[in-house]
Amino acid sequence: MHALARLALLSALISPALAVLPASAQDIAAGERSWNKCRACHQIGEGAKNLVGPQLNGLIGRHSGSVEGYSYSAANKSSGITWDEAVFAEYIKDPKAKIPGTKMIFPGxxxxxxxxxxxxxxxxxxxxGKKL
Incomplete structure (x- = not known):
């Protein structure tokens, strides 16, 4: 069979299988359940306030240590971090390893x-705090 014909056949076989997969590998409902680990110290959504930790509205794209009215550690304020998905993933695995001196006491x-x-x-x- 010609290589182009094999590619077309393979594509025809795989395309229907891919159509049933979710558009994203991320599960927001599961993320909300995971959020329960965070809610003792953080709030999110309209009316969110700083608690033991800062409110987390608009976290992705925000500079570390920048939520008004929250008293950050010197380590967090001077970390120079802008939160993106990769940085957050590294941080949430082990906050004290990513920002030594952080006030966040969370095992990750x-x-x-x-x-x-x-x-x-x-x-x-x-x-x-508005849902996008």
Missing amino acids: IKNDKEILDLTAFLKQYDKD
């Missing part, structure tokens, strides 16, 4: 899929 989330799901949940909220 080690499961990569859970981190992706939690990130998808957090990304739903803009800087004002």
Whole structure:
């Protein structure tokens, strides 16, 4: 069979299988369940306030140490981090390893899929706590 014909056949066989897969590997509902580990110290959504930790509205794209009214550690304020998905994933696995001296006392989330799901949940909220 000609290489182009094999590629067309392979594509015809794989395309229907891919159509049943979710568009994203992230599961927002699972991320919301994971959020339960965070809610003792953080809030998110409209009306979110700083608690033991800062509110997390608009986290992705935000500079570390920049939530108004929250008293950050010197380590967090001077870390120079801009939160993106990769940086957040590294941080949430082991906060004290990523930012030595952080006030955040959390053992971390080690499961990569859970981190992706939690990130998808957090990304739903803009800087004002409105769902996108």
